[in-house]
Amino acid sequence: MSKEVQTIVTILDQQYEEIVVGTRSLTERYISASMEIYKKTGIKSVIAAVSIRRY
Numbered sequence: 001m002s003k004e005v006q007t008i009v010t011i012l013d014q015q016y017e018e019i020v021v022g023t024r025s026l027t028e029r030y031i032s033a034s035m036e037i038y039k040k041t042g043i044k045s046v047i048a049a050v051s052i053r054r055y
Contacts, residue, residue, distance in 0.1 A: 001009075
């Protein structure tokens, strides 16, 4: 692999990692906000499924 290609792959990998971290943060905030809303209705849990895959 040429040095230029390796640099591009490294940059893309770093950007991907930033997206994954951001996605996890959004997921945590969504679940927290959902729980706050549902607590007001008397519901004690919220079912959520989140999948993060690395290709």
